[in-house]
Amino acid sequence: MASTRANPTLPLLLALVAVVIPGPGDTQVSIHPPKAFLPRGGSVQVNCSSSCENPGLGLETQWLKDELESGPSWKLFELSDIGEDSSPMCYDNCGTKQYSASAMITVYSFPERVELDLLPVWQQVGKNLTLRCRVDGGAPRTQLSAVLLREGEPLSRQPVDGDPKDPKEITFTLLARRRDHGANFSCLTELDLRPQGLGLFSNVSEVRQLRTFDLATNPKLDTPDLLEVGSQQKFLCSLEGLFPASEAEIYLELGGRRLTQESTNSTDFVSTTALVEVTEVFDRILLLRCVLKLADQILETQRTLRIYNFSAPVLTLSQLEVSEGSQVTVKCEAHGGAQVVHLSGAPPGPPTPQVQFTLNASPEDHKRRFFCSAELEVAGKSLSKNQTLELHVLYGPRLDERDCLGNWTWQEGSQQTLKCQAWGNPSPKLTCSRKADGALLPIGKVKSVKREMNGTYECHAFSSHGNVTRDVNLIVLYYHQNNWPVIIAMLVLVLVVLAVSVAVYIYNHQRKIRIYKLQKAQEEAMKLKAQAPPP
Known part of the structure; x- marks a missing residue:
């Protein structure tokens, strides 16, 4: 404790006028000073006086006093070690009566x-x-x-x-x-x-x-209620609006075991995350707790998690690659209490642990995908998993009218593409050659059509599973060229141009002669008019 003390001072005289208490016969007793202000433990001098002829002066006080001086009608006392407020009293036994006067001492500390x-x-x-x-x-x-x-x-x-x-x-x-x-x-x-x-x-x-x-609400826990064996699950717990976030502690517990986690603290936000690998050693039901400690407060949020094991259904084909016409058995099996609810291609029926059917493989089944779906109910929620397989069917080449037209008509000089597609598994090779001379016709390439390409072609598709042929007729349209009409037409055009030119020349020449003759006639008339005598 730090303190500031005032030094003790001598008695303070706050009034210089004595308190006068008159008595019978005009006897008066006075005390000086009437008021004093001094520190605790201090001292003060008090003067008692009386107007009595034979005074018997004294001072009544609870403090130590010493008489310093006296006279016929007065006495001077010193009071010391004053501990509290008090009222010392001067008295005088004058004759048979006693007269008195009091002062007020105030102590400060x-x-x-x-x-x-x-x-x-x-x-x-x-x-x-x-x-x-x-x-x-x-x-x-x-x-x-x-x-x-x-x-x-x-x-x-x-x-x-x-x-x-x-x-x-x-x-x-x-x-x-x-x-x-x-x-x-x-x-x-x-x-x-x-x-x-x-x-x-x-x-x-x-x-x-x-x-x-500052801490108002419980932390927020972000995690699903169901956890699958074999999966990795990220747990997140956070709280915002708290203060001071830097002094908050937040952690996650799963099944009573504190998880390894990463925590983040910012101005008024804290969060923690933990990554858990769910294995068979976990109990079926676990309690996840997020605990936050700040100041003398502990807040927590809990969630009950259910661990489940759900394997995907097993989808099998008796053969993944078969020849056309072979029988294939498609089977889907679910395990661990799950039920098969759908198998593409199978007749409809109630969910069962196993569903299967048989089909005769055809070219249309090539690359056909079979889909199997199984469901498992956990804690009132329906979970599903799927499996798919693809069937490959081997079949011989196909050359259909739809994919390879039998007749083509092209204009000479045009740009064309011959579209002829052969189907099969494995993919067949395709060639088209002219029957007359074996000339090849390019497939799928753009060419400038020539009349020499005209003819009937045999398109041949073949693979390890067979071959097939198809005739394709190509007709090229073109025109014979004759130069005489063009020559005659050009000659006629030249003659017409020449005739028009001659006619224009003759017309302009005649026009100039007429203009010249007219000018001469006008000149002669002017001369005759000038030679005539005046009237």
């Missing part, structure tokens, strides 16, 4: 102890916190007050009343906030003796640090 009670280890944000400040001693109480400090700044002030002999507990109420986390609080007492000309004296308690937290 500083608190012997100022202590702020221990704060709670953690205080929840948004709730009121009561801080208690204990003050021992200190007088006069009318001039003593207590102040609550936060980081040295005053928050609240209250008077300290009551008897200085009794310890006093001052309470302050504070609404806890996030920003109060880590803040230092203390209690300060102030004894204001400035009205008595002394000053303001303070004592301060030791610092107490406050830790606040």
Whole structure:
């Protein structure tokens, strides 16, 4: 506890006028000073005087006193080791009567102890916190007050009343906030003796640090209720809006065993994740717990997990690759309580552990996919798994009208593509050659059609499972060329152009002659008119 003490001073004389109490016969007793203000344990000189002719002066007090001096009508006493407020009394036995006068001594002292009670280890944000400040001693109480400090700044002030002999507990109420986390609080007492000309004296308690937290809801657990043997499952637990997140601890437990996990803490968010490989050693039913610890709070979220074992159905074909016309048995089996609910190609029926049927393989069954689905009910939920297989059928080549047309008619010089597709398994090879001379016709390639390609071709498809042929007729359309009509037409065109040119020339020549003759006639007329005598 830090403290500031005032040095003891000599008695303060606050009034220079004596208290006068008149008695019979005008006898008066006075005490000086009538008021005194001094520190506890201090001393003061008191003068008693009387107007009686033969006074019997004395001083009545509870404190130690020494008579320092005296005269015919006065006495000077010194009071020492004054411990509390008191009223010493001067008296005079004048004749058969006693006369008296009292003074008021006020003692001041500083608190012997100022202590702020221990704060709670953690205080929840948004709730009121009561801080208690204990003050021992200190007088006069009318001039003593207590102040609550936060980081040295005053928050609240209250008077300290009551008897200085009794310890006093001052309470302050504070609404806890996030920003109060880590803040230092203390209690300060102030004894204001400035009205008595002394000053303001303070004592301060030791610092107490406050830790606040904010935690409203339970953590959120993200995981499915069902776990399959042989699978890997990621568990996630998180909580946002808490404070301070950096001091929170979060972890996952599965079946009472804490999981290896990775945790993340940010400003107001925490999360943890764990990756679990589900094996046969797990019990069928396990309790998953997410536990979060912050301050003196423990929150948890639980979820019951059911472990199940569900193997995919077994789909089999008696042969995966068969020749056309062979029999194939398709069978689907479910295990572990599961039921086969669908097998493509099988007649409809109720779910059973096994379903099968037989078919005669045809070319249409080549690359046919068979689909089998099984279901298992776990904890009221229906789970399903599927399997697929593909059948391969071997068959000889096919050359159908749809895939290889028998007649083609092309225009000479055009760009064409011969589309002729042979089907079969294994895939057959295809060639098309002209029957007349064996010339090959390209398949699937774009060519400029020539008249020499005209003819009938035999297309032959063959593989290890047989062969097939098909005739293809190709007709090329073209025209014979004759140059005489073109020559005659050009000659006629030249003659027409020549005739038109001659006609235009003759027309222009005649037009110029007429214009010339007209100009000459006009000139002759002008001359004759000029030679004629005037009238």
